[in-house]
Amino acid sequence: MTDEEIKSVARERMRWRDMQHRCRNNAHYADVEVCEDWLGEDGFVRYYRHVSQLEHFGDKDYTLDRIDVYGNYEPGNVRWATKKTQVVNRRCTVRDHGQTLEDISIESGLPIDSIRRRWYEEGSRGDRLRRPLYTKKDAYSNELTRLPLSKENSTEKE
Numbered sequence: 607m608t609d610e611e612i613k614s615v616a617r618e619r620m621r622w623r624d625m626q627h628r629c630r631n632n633a634h635y636a637d638v639e640v641c642e643d644w645l646g647e648d649g650f651v652r653y654y655r656h657v658s659q660l661e662h663f664g665d666k667d668y669t670l671d672r673i674d675v676y677g678n679y680e681p682g683n684v685r686w687a688t689k690k691t692q693v694v695n696r697r698c699t700v701r702d703h704g705q706t707l708e709d710i711s712i713e714s715g716l717p718i719d720s721i722r723r724r725w726y727e728e729g730s731r732g733d734r735l736r737r738p739l740y741t742k743k744d745a746y747s748n749e750l751t752r753l754p755l756s757k758e759n760s761t762e763k764e
Contacts (some may be wrong), residue, residue: 614664618657620671622650625679638672641680662686703732710736 609709626645628635644653662668663686671687672679711718714736724735 615654618654619650622653623744629679637676639678643681644679652713654763656681657684657686660686 622644626640629638629640644656656671657663657670667687667688668686669689669692670679671685671748673683673685673694677683707721708718708763710716711721714721716736716739720739721735
């Protein structure tokens with residue numbers, strides 16, 4: 607075995623132990639289990655054989671993730687995922703029509719803080735969550751004036 611292979615195995619053994627520790631000692635994982643095949647004396651070998659065959663194994667920006675957040679750590683329900691993917695794949699991710707609040711912010715061009723305020727404080731959903739930002743009424747036309755989201759979007763000439 608090369609030094610790199612030994613480091614890879616050592617890193618995976620630590621992840622394997624951490625996975626079991628989370629399931630036993632973390633209240634958020636109280637209903638999550640590690641499959642029987644991955645436990646016990648030879649459990650690491652069987653775990654390693656499975657996860658080492660998955661896409662992105664060994665990539666430094668990827669960690670083990672459960673595909674179905676309500677499922678267990680078991681073959682068919684684990685993958686290597688980025689932190690961004692894992693943040694979205696959580697039980698507590700807020701979604702509106704299948705989109706996360708962060709996705710809505712990017713798609714609409716609205717600041718994420720405005721989207722969150724609308725969701726949590728105003729209870730806005732659907733189109734109301736995505737409406738443009740308005741501030742004040744124009745004194746002459748009595749209509750709402752839309753605020754530019756950034757200097758580039760401004761229609762005013764300097």
